[in-house]
Amino acid sequence: MKKLFAIFTIAILALTLAACGGAKDEATKKEGKGGNKTLVVGASAVPHAEVLEAAKPLLKEKGIDLKVQVFTDYILPNVALHDGEIDANYFQTPGYLELQMKENKDFDFVSVGEIHQEPIGVYSKKYKSLDDLPKGAKIIMSDSFSDHGRILPIFEKAGLIKLKEGVGANARVEDIVENPKNLDFSTLIEAKLLASSFENGEGDAVVINTNYVLEAGINAKEYQIAREGDDVVPANLVVVNSKDKDNEEINTLVEVLKSKEIQKFIEEKYKGAVLSVK
Structure with missing residues (x-):
């Protein structure tokens, strides 16, 4: 009986220690080397992850070890x-964030900082300007509707189409009310495939998000035939769950990403293809 009691006591003790160990792991999983806090940020490879990598030393000086998780x-x-x-x-614009929260009711996100801008560009291997596009030209663009309100005004500003009055940033293909050249905007593909589509010579023009242009190494000076005006380009945001909007480490991250050191990095690294938000 004493032996059975001893075995039972040991088992209870083992379970208690395991539980304590689990609680300790949970409490310390955010601790980095030397007692620093660890912050894990998800980002697109280019330029977002590169900007975050540049911020790592600055954050380390402030007691934060930054881990960057790259998404494609x-x-x-x-x-x-x-x-x-x-x-x-750190990858999305306000329009995309708003769309995602409408489509996913359980997302409770908030932006805590505008960091940089990436003008969307129109690229072509066949033509040197939008005016050169022939009748019925096939325009390939992102299947993300949040981008359409940025893309279509590029063509409207060039006088190639006219949009329904007042649609603004919510413009969709069905809002085109005049299209003299009958440009074909029906080919929509996943944003990350746009660069490959361009490189494969598909369509007459491909509208590509800047991060994928940089990632693919496309020569913008040679192939970009139009782009958004700098005055209308939405910012790329640092986004968190609403409950973390006042988190000290998150606020420090934003402070560093908006610092003069990081602004200088963006200007020198991307030579105008990416614009830092002042």
């Missing part, structure tokens, strides 16, 4: 943020 699409960074796998993400 626009869907998973928000899923990972919602699931608590990352502390913040």
Whole structure:
């Protein structure tokens, strides 16, 4: 009987220690080397992850070890943020954030800082300007509707189409009321595939997000035939779960990303293809 009691006591003690160990792991999982806090941020590879890498030494001086988790699409960074796998993400614009929250009612996100701008550009291997596009030209663009309100005004400003009055940033293809050249905007593909589509010579022009242009090494000076005006380009945001909007480490991250050191890095690294938000 005493032997059975001893075995039972040992088992209870083992379970208690395991539970304490689990609690300790949970409490310390955010601790980095030397007692620094660890911050995990999800980002697109270019330029977002590169900007975050440049910020690492500055954050380390402030007691934060930054871990960058790179994503290759626009869907998973928000899923990972919602699931608590990352502390913040840095890849999206206000329009995309708004659309994602409308489509996913359980997302409770908020922007905590505008960091940089990436003008969307129109690229072509066949033509040197939008005016050169022939009748019925095939325009390939992102299947993300939040981008359409940025893309279509480029063509409207060039006088190639006219949009329904008042649609603004919510413009869609069906809002085109005049299209004298009958340009074909029906080919929509995933944003990360646009650069490959361009390189494969598909369509007459391809509208590509700047991060994918940089990632693919496309020569913008040679192939870009139009782009958004700098005055209308939305900012790329640092986004967190609403409950973390006042988190000290998150606020420090934003402070560093908006610092003169990082602004200088963006200007020198991307030579105008990416614009820092002052």
